[in-house]
Amino acid sequence: MTISPEVTSTPEAPEAPAGAAALPFATLGGDRKGSTEQVALALFITVPFVALLAAVPLAWGWGVSWLDLGLMVAMYYIGCHGITIGFHRYFTHGSFKAKRPLRIALAIMGSLAVEGPLVRWVADHRKHHKFSDAEGDPHSPWRFGETVPALMKGLWWAHIGWMFDEERTPQHKYAPDLIKDPALRAISRHFLSWTILSLAIPPLVGGLVTMSWWGAFTAFFWGSLVRVALLHHVTWSINSICHAVGKRPFKSRDRSGNVWWLAVLSCGESWHNLHHADPTSARHGVLRGQVDSSARLIRWFELAGWASDVRWPAKERLEARRQNPSSEAA
Template sequence: MTMQASEARPGAAEVDLSRMSATRGGEKQGLAERVTLGLFIGVPFLALLAAVPVAWGWGLGWVDLSIATVMYFLACHGITIGFHRYFTHGSFKANRALTLSLAIAGSLAIEGPLVRWVADHRKHHRFSDKDGDPHSPWRYGESVPALMKGLWWAHMGWLFDEEQTPQLKYAPDLVKDPAIRRISRLFWLWTLISMLIPPLVGGLLSMSWHGALTAFFWGSLVRVALLHHVTWSINSICHAIGERPFKSRDRSGNVWWLAVLSCGESWHNLHHADPTSARHGVLRGQVDSSARLIRWFELAGWAKDVRWPDAERIAARRAA
């Protein structure tokens, strides 16, 4: 992967470099970290399971729905445009203000510090669906029991793996930028802000504690859980099923019914066929809201050198 200038893709690191293993080039995930991760996954997931009976019994108001929707797509695009297409793959160059904004917006998704996210994803592309891939659903084999076990691993089991991707090896460009490094280290702060914005807005709009509580349930817990599982579905579902109209060296597929909720990320086969492309949904009717926003950033002068796929580039990657 070609690294670009700091204007194109500045970096961040949440890890203390002195703690990196000299022999393995990475760090190990401690028990306390795994327990904390389990709580941040488990509590919102329980809220997601309770969402249907709660909506049935008490209803879902327009205020809560609006707060949850805005927070969902703000964080989702922070991940898809910022963490993924910009920081990981350098699909475009951004000015400093947009760079910092994307780093913070992606952090609001509560999917881990920026550098760790990027390092994991770059390693995934290097070993996609082969030995070394952090989250391939084909990890245990191709039989039905093996695939079921692999889907669980690819979806969320890999998050609890003791061995962590060496960040200096896979994200050295991000580690070098002090400002982004600070954003990554302040992941706990963005987590707190992400969880508190919905109840604060809901409480102020309703001028009641009840409004704050329902906004916290829908706009914080349910929203975070839904976004987590949509994002992880790109790792699991989109590497197990889906159409493959483009040539790639793995089993990535396009899953149309995830396109809107994933902000265009589920057009995953094209992404693996052309990782630096700023647009993933390149065929007719393929909704890709992330690409649309990148285009608006370009028109506003905030982004430049966008790697848009032209017809020749798309045709060259089509499967026979």
Template structure:
């Protein structure tokens, strides 16, 4: 199992027939309109999240709304964790073509940006993790408390408004070469619209009312997107500022147990940075990692193969403290 993602060593430029612009929205710098749109997609769901408590107290949430929230939340989260992250970014396993496309679509429904751009940013993060060049390290401004507070804001949200963008030709040439992933990435706005409208459509049809559509949109779209955003961004910020470090890594990535269930196992972040290509992040028996469990099911069904499961020997070589089960 390689400790660095193999794709980082691929050629810096995609074939001339497949220009980088075909795989993304916009060029190498963010424009004013894009920043405004990004801000809207951050602020509106977050305002809905703030309004959720008084609204819940006033008129509650139906089982349908709750079901839509949970279903679309974990569909998108696992599309990110299994698809965008462990598969497309790090090559933790190989997938047959239908699964590859399904993972690209599921991750796009999380409304966290186009596939190619997401992967490029994350590969750059691993190359420079918590050092100069990392797009979103919370240690960017120093180690004092004020500097860390500023850095946490940057790692959580601020970095997304940086004008400069990661070069997709350099960090994601493999995805630019693939027609399906390139098209899915380019159609991100369409997948975003679908992700936001589906809960409302289902809610309206099931209840046969406009009010059912409105409440389903509120809980299944706005609240769900806000939760998914902040849980994912917490991996960038919180998991690089606090947490336990049972494995040797070259950065400050830590394990944060209370984010494990919501993050699909991504918050066992220390092991991930110690072994980036590992298909499992929560390697102790008690560590919840739903993404690894689903990958195991894919493997058993024959949809995924050459899965890079962590071996006891490699884990032992990386440990800085005894395994919890052995304590």
């Protein structure tokens, strides 16, 4: 059974300016994916994933250095927070205002996660919120129905399959505010350059520190390939797992749930139920014990004067969105 849309309050993307569709930069790549892009996408999914599968036996066989682990963790959390704080909470939902240097830094950090150009990422996510778990949602796991076979197919679609859909979200409709910013438009257009830089930093550092090609290779394996694969699958799990299972202490119009074991790796994004109950909130982990490193960093940005007008969750607003105690478990 396919879920039909519900009429409810949800963040709307700003309307496109008149004539936006005619602008040469409006969609930053067109409204349909070509075969070349789909092949490139398959490679960027497959190669890092193979490295992730090989990580355990290779670590057992010839070990992993502290340098490799340090590069992997550092690059992982730079990219992860670039996505969670930048692409998601700031650019998509406007959870706070950022001074220009922080705005540019967040756009670059998110691009280093290798999850697609900024404008396209934001457009996809705004469309997801407009139709969350209903007809029109780009990546709902409930797309094919509620039976077990349908859900298994839907989980695959929500996790990876949707990215190969030829039709793209119209960026001039869902992200005209970003398209109009020349700096953000340039960062989005140069996604390939940020990808190359992201993959090159670990082997460059590893090679220079160890003064060896082997050091460069192991740093590339752990700091580039394994790191990208892990971050990709954690991010995609928010689309798939967090919309299929998890606790739901807050009222939302969809099936978003909290999955605690993804919280640290997702930088707080897996407290997904509150996010869909209150999408513009700068903090997702609002209950006792819910770790949300992204919210902590936003707080530090605010204290430093880099961020302002932060939309912290108010107690009254949270209580108004509370489910009945019997509805908390998925």
